[in-house]
Amino acid sequence: xxxxSLKQYPSACNRRIxxxxxxxxxxxxxxxxxxxxxxxTIPENSSTAHQPEVETGFPAESRQETAxxxxxxxxxxxxxxxxxxxxxxxxxxxxxxxTVKFVIAPLWEIRDLNAQPANxxxxxxxxxxxxxxxxxxxxxxPTGRSLGADSHPVYSGQVEFRQIIQVAPEVTPGxxxxxxxxxxxxxxxxxxxxxxxxxxxxxxxxx
Numbered sequence: 001x002x003x004x005s006l007k008q009y010p011s012a013c014n015r016r017i018x019x020x021x022x023x024x025x026x027x028x029x030x031x032x033x034x035x036x037x038x039x040x041t042i043p044e045n046s047s048t049a050h051q052p053e054v055e056t057g058f059p060a061e062s063r064q065e066t067a068x069x070x071x072x073x074x075x076x077x078x079x080x081x082x083x084x085x086x087x088x089x090x091x092x093x094x095x096x097x098x099t100v101k102f103v104i105a106p107l108w109e110i111r112d113l114n115a116q117p118a119n120x121x122x123x124x125x126x127x128x129x130x131x132x133x134x135x136x137x138x139x140x141x142p143t144g145r146s147l148g149a150d151s152h153p154v155y156s157g158q159v160e161f162r163q164i165i166q167v168a169p170e171v172t173p174g175x176x177x178x179x180x181x182x183x184x185x186x187x188x189x190x191x192x193x194x195x196x197x198x199x200x201x202x203x204x205x206x207x
Contacts, residue, residue: 072200078108078186078193083200085165085178089207093169095135096204100124100161100180109154110184112143119195120185124161127179131171132204135164147189154187167206176204 072083082101090096102122104110115121124138139162143153165178178201185195 070202070204072202074182074198074200076186076196076198078105079103079110079184079196081182081184081198081200083178083180083202085202085204089205090167091207092167092171092173095164095166098126098163098165098178100163100182100200102155102159102161102184104156104158104186107147108186108188109144109146109156110186112153112155113138113140115152120192121183122155122185123181123183125181126163126165127181128165129176129178131168132176132178133166133168135166138163146187148187165204167204171206173207174205176206178202178204 069084070087074081080103082099082103084099084101086096102110110122111120113122113124126134128134141155141159141161144156145151146154180200181197182200183195183197186193
């Protein structure tokens with residue numbers, strides 16, 4: 001072998017080794033980029049992408065809303081009833097909203113306000129202090145259809161009845177109790193329970 005061949009051979013080997021090293025580095029770089037991209041981007045068809053967020057306790061806006069209302073609650077296994085009004089003071093001559101809320105368990109229902117006979121109808125009666133007066137009839141939510149055979153009108157889920165109370169100009173400042181007597185009959189598809197009466201009360205502050 002000539003001296004020229006001996007001198008060129010190590011050079012060729014070095015070039016081959018350098019080329020292999022460069023190729024290996026390039027493959028590692030591409031692989032690293034792909035792994036980084038996979039960590040930052042979650043495909044839409046991934047179960048993680050659609051996993052719901054976990055909440056602990058009541059949302060802040062829910063706590064704030066409750067704090068701004070005067071509430072009385074009557075709990076029941078099939079039906080719970082709440083009487084709500086704004087907690088802020090009202091002035092003589094002004095009006096304020098009042099809400100009666102029914103929370104009805106799944107697969108249960110209560111009759112509408114016009115059901116017959118009257119003793120099974122849902123009834124809401126306010127007891128107001130002197131100088132307080134209802135402005136109009138109750139604003140009732142739309143009814144649904146019963147699970148029973150005759151499909152009579154009913155309320156189910158969560159329903160709200162709303163009323164506006166007018167405070168007369170001559171009412172003096174102070175605290176006044178507003179009471180609400182409710183009656184309802186809870187039914188499921190196969191049976192009805194005895195009608196229930198409950199009384200709730202909240203305090204209104206007039207300044």
